[in-house]
Amino acid sequence: MKVRWDFVTNSSTTSxxxxxxxxxxxxxxxxAIGAKAGTPAxxxxxxxxxxxxxxxxxxxxxxxxxxxxxxxxxxxEFSERTANRVQSALREGKDVxxxxxxxxxxxxxxxxxxxxxxxxxxxxxxxALPCGW
Amino acid sequence: MLLRRTSAxxxxxxxxxxxxxxxxxxxxxxxxTYAADVVQGAYEWYVVEVVDLKREYRLYYKPxxxxxxxxxxxxxxxxxxxxxxxxxxxxxxxxxxxATASVRYGGxxxxxxxxxxxxxxxxxxxxxxxxxxx
Numbered sequence: 001m002k003v004r005w006d007f008v009t010n011s012s013t014t015s016x017x018x019x020x021x022x023x024x025x026x027x028x029x030x031x032a033i034g035a036k037a038g039t040p041a042x043x044x045x046x047x048x049x050x051x052x053x054x055x056x057x058x059x060x061x062x063x064x065x066x067x068x069x070x071x072x073x074x075x076x077e078f079s080e081r082t083a084n085r086v087q088s089a090l091r092e093g094k095d096v097x098x099x100x101x102x103x104x105x106x107x108x109x110x111x112x113x114x115x116x117x118x119x120x121x122x123x124x125x126x127x128a129l130p131c132g133w
Numbered sequence: 134m135l136l137r138r139t140s141a142x143x144x145x146x147x148x149x150x151x152x153x154x155x156x157x158x159x160x161x162x163x164x165x166t167y168a169a170d171v172v173q174g175a176y177e178w179y180v181v182e183v184v185d186l187k188r189e190y191r192l193y194y195k196p197x198x199x200x201x202x203x204x205x206x207x208x209x210x211x212x213x214x215x216x217x218x219x220x221x222x223x224x225x226x227x228x229x230x231x232a233t234a235s236v237r238y239g240g241x242x243x244x245x246x247x248x249x250x251x252x253x254x255x256x257x258x259x260x261x262x263x264x265x266x267x
Binding site: 033034035036037038039040041042043044045111115117119 | 159160161162163165166167168169170171172254257258260
């Protein structure tokens, strides 16, 4: 959880990372989330998948803001544990993707922008822990 | 189970209370996963944390209002179209509950799913029918 001390508005953007091999695949994502194919839950999370994939960048190309390097940016935005995990994943040749969710966009994006969660299954890992109001 | 948007809030009605397990199955969420957390949030909001309107009337307001319709109209602000739509359920053995707005802000996920137009999303997740009244 992050505590924000500056001016807080009624809209929000939050960041997330995905670790996997290659680009994130829908079936891996649904399996990690726990939604059975062809059900209302899968319908909802399929929409989330497309939202997440839209604007996804390799973590090394992410906007580092004031941080000197990706490690510091991840440590600041997520946690030291996440920064270490990303570093290990990159060393192992896995793909690490970085993206943002905004509360002002689609219904589904706004919905998940306000919930803090982390899912993992097999080689697929999604960290959206900085999300939440 | 049926969810209806009314002028007083979202009303849930059913003959037999659905179990969380049944809702998870209908939604297609595997237990102990993030999908199950989301469905459980919707379940708590629309099945657990609701005001039982018939019980509320019977136990606390019957001497004050001549009918349950008058009670809903004056106490909760249901309009006449809402009451007409609910009449069959009110006159039967079906459960009729009102999802209140008390944790709408700051209630995390379960508050957020009921914010503005998102109730239909919760209904889909619970395998419920969704109806806009009025």
